[in-house]
Amino acid sequence: MPQSPPTVIVCAPVPPDLRAAIEAVCRIVDIPTGLRLDEAVSAADRAVARGVLCTVRTPVDAATLDALPAVSVVSNFAVGYDNIDVPHATRGGVLVCNTPGVLDRAVADLTMGFVLCLARDMVKGDAFVRQGAWLRGPAPLTSDLAGKTLGLLGMGRIGRMVARRAQAFDMRVVYHNRSRDMPSEDEGLAAYRSRDELLAESDFLSVHVPLSAETRGSVGEREFEAMKRSAYLINTSRGPVVDEAALIRALQEDRIAGAGLDVMEREPVGPASPLCALPNVVLQAHAGSATVETRRAMMELAVANLLDALEGRQPRAMVNPPVRGGMGAAHA
């Protein structure tokens, strides 16, 4: 009897050609992104599903993993994987894959976009023209980037990409990271600082750490107090790394100059958010990787990871590679 193709749950926007590549070897169960798989997938599909392709908006927690006993791989369409209970997946022999590398430039570009937008007051400048204020006189002066200090909280692939861009703008780049990045220091890309030194020196403090139990809320009241009143906070990482209530207070009281936020504590955000009422904030809709080219590269990698894992090949990007050896053992 011919073997039926493996079932995979897809809750991500896969373009037609990549979808066809999955369909050539798998049966797809489509689930809208953001839903809980233990609730949205039928019991029959949950029992047979072997793989999951999802975005960061799909929670893959312990209850979800327990409800999918045959799943051997979760391929996340993202570099971050805070939506997935990785220790639980590892215990259950479930391989977790992500999309590192292919989005570094896009996220770094957006980060520099915030730096430029904040330093040169470009959002207000646009309104100044549209609302006719220019007809009455020149716009207020803004600030140079040259000579200003960009502080990177976190120095991974994206942090390094931001440092390269900032150097081209003649900024001084300093960083703090759990471990020193000697190659970057040796190259003169960025100088290491203690966390307190980084907070005190930065004209722009840009967050590039993943969300974890350790980093959740780690940029809060104490950090805003330690920053210069003239400094800006930029976050293109994960909203919950920043204590948003403390940030809003600091912005309302002008204890820091402003913020550029691509990510928020709870997404999506609409006009009712107090952030939208703050004139010293520039907002984006979790768009760091949201370019045609980058999202395509991310999806190619996410699909390749899924199919490689299902077909017994080594996926390119594994979050918990030790599972690879015993992959499927607990989920045969």
Ligand code: 8YV
């Ligand atoms: C989102 C991201 O994944 O890669 C990450 O960690 O946060 C983003 O690239 C993107 O919105 C696709 O879901």
